[in-house]
Amino acid sequence: xxxxxxxxxxxxxxxxxxxxxxxxxxxxxxxxxxxxxxxxxxxxxxxxxxxxxxxxxxxxxxxxxxxxxxxxxxxxxxxxxxxxxxxxxxxxxxxxxxxxxxxxxxxxxxxxxxxxxxxxxxxxxxxxxxxxxxxxxxxxxxxxxxxxxxxxxxxxxxxxxxxxxxxxxxxxxxxxxxxxxxxxxxxxxxxxxxxxxxxxxxxxxxxxxxxxxxxxxxxxxxxxxxxxxxxxxxxxxxxxxxxxxxxxxxxxxxxxxxxxxxxxxxxxxxxxxxxxxxxxxxxxxxxxxxxxxxxxxxx
Numbered sequence: 001x002x003x004x005x006x007x008x009x010x011x012x013x014x015x016x017x018x019x020x021x022x023x024x025x026x027x028x029x030x031x032x033x034x035x036x037x038x039x040x041x042x043x044x045x046x047x048x049x050x051x052x053x054x055x056x057x058x059x060x061x062x063x064x065x066x067x068x069x070x071x072x073x074x075x076x077x078x079x080x081x082x083x084x085x086x087x088x089x090x091x092x093x094x095x096x097x098x099x100x101x102x103x104x105x106x107x108x109x110x111x112x113x114x115x116x117x118x119x120x121x122x123x124x125x126x127x128x129x130x131x132x133x134x135x136x137x138x139x140x141x142x143x144x145x146x147x148x149x150x151x152x153x154x155x156x157x158x159x160x161x162x163x164x165x166x167x168x169x170x171x172x173x174x175x176x177x178x179x180x181x182x183x184x185x186x187x188x189x190x191x192x193x194x195x196x197x198x199x200x201x202x203x204x205x206x207x208x209x210x211x212x213x214x215x216x217x218x219x220x221x222x223x224x225x226x227x228x229x230x231x232x233x234x235x236x237x238x239x240x241x242x243x244x245x246x247x248x249x250x251x252x253x254x255x256x257x258x259x260x261x262x263x264x265x266x267x268x269x270x271x272x273x274x275x276x277x278x279x280x281x282x283x284x285x286x287x288x289x290x291x292x293x294x295x296x297x298x299x
Contacts, residue, residue: 012059013056013057013058013059014041014045014052014055014056014057014058014059014060015056015057017041017060017068018034018037018038018041018052018056019037021033021037021040021041021072022034022036022037024072024076025037025072025075025076028076030075030076032081035081036075036081037072038052039081039085040068040071040072040075040081040084040085041068043071043084043085044060044064044067044068044071045064071084078219078220078223078224079220079224080103080220080224082097082103083097083103083224088103088104089104090104090106090108090109090140090144091109091112091144091148093143093144093147093174094173095138095139095140095143095170096138096166096169096170096173097138097166098162098163098165098166099162099224099226100160100162100163100166100226100229101137101138101162101163101166101167101226101229102137102138102205102225102226102229102230103225104138104140106287107286107287107288107290107292108140108141108205108260108292109287110284110285110286110287110292110293111141111203111205111258111259111260111284111292111293112141112144112145112148114258114282114284114293114295115145115201115203115256115258115295116145116148116149118256118295119149119201122254124200125149126150126151127151127152128151128152128153129149129151129152129153129200129201130152130153130154130155130198130199130200130201130252131145131146131149131152131153131154131155131199131200131201131202131203132154132155132157132191132198132199132201132202132203132250133145133154133155133156133157133203133204134157134187134188134202134203134204134206134243135157135158135159135187135204135205135206135207135229135239136156136157136158136163136164136167136182137158137163137166137167137205137229138163138166138167138170139156139166139167139168139170139171139180140170141203141204141205142154142155142156142167142180142203143156143167143170143171143174143176143180145201145203146176146179146180147174147176152179153179153180153181154176154179154180154181155180155181155182155183155191155194155199156171156180156181156182156183157182157183157184157185157187157190157191158182158184158190159184159185159186159228160184160226160228161184163226163229164182164184167182168182187239187242187243187246188242188246188247188249188250191250194250196249196250197249197250197251197252197253197255198250198252199250199251199252199255200251200252200254200255200256201255201256201258202243202247202250202251202255202256202257202258203257203258203259204239204243204258204259204260205259205260206232206239206240206243206259206260207228207229207230207231207232207236207239208232208236208237208239208240208260208261208262208265209230209231209232209236209262210232210233210234210235210236211231211232211233211234211236212234214227214230214231217230236262236265237265237268237269237272240259240261240269240272240273241272241276243257243259244272244273244276244277244278245276248277248278248298251298255297255298256281256295256296256297257278257295257296257297258293258294258295258296259293259294259296260292260293261291261292261293261294263286263290263291263292264291265291266283266291266294269294270283270294273294273296274299277298277299278296278297278298278299279296279297279298279299280294280295280296281295281296281297282294282295283295
């Protein structure tokens, strides 16, 4: 960042600093420079966006200016803004991140939308449904569904103890700890004590990046998202083979399996699902119109 942005002698206003920071971010090629600048300033001042607008003619104290400059340097070095903040919003709720979890992305909200719409159509919104979130990370999918379906119970699984720690913190922050259980293990291995067809909803955003393309990912992803949550094997489909082959044993007769996938994987996954005994009930597109998920039921 240019040193004159936070020139102590000129004592610039908060609004001026945000505008100059946004310009520096834009010059560095960041995708959302203005938003990133505002988010980092809000974090520095522990205030929301509305409050930030109200105080834009105020000035930073020396410690605040120093903290803001440190945060901006981290962003310019390529660290994603929400990694710096330590949380990200999803479906109107904040989820704590750590280095062992993926950042929740808005595109994943289409999975939540599809599940809730299906539950509403079936008239089961107030029933004590059971949810399974495989490879939960922050817990974003399972916890969001548990929060929306207020009589439901959720099991969140992950192979990473550190990821489960983040999911546990999020469950507590959202007031869901009494309706959520966390289990460590690789996919369905975490459910060794589960009695058969227990779940009405199984949801997952598994790793789906082919191993050979990992090095070509954006720096923000490649250097800051956990490899285990990205790498889906040689063709990116290894987790789906496990999920498709085993999930039916854990679904109730009217249950549904909902999975996220990469933008170019829809056709091959539909074929793989059908070969594994699933019917593709619907195909989901993300906010940009890209293929993003499948809603599946046992054939």
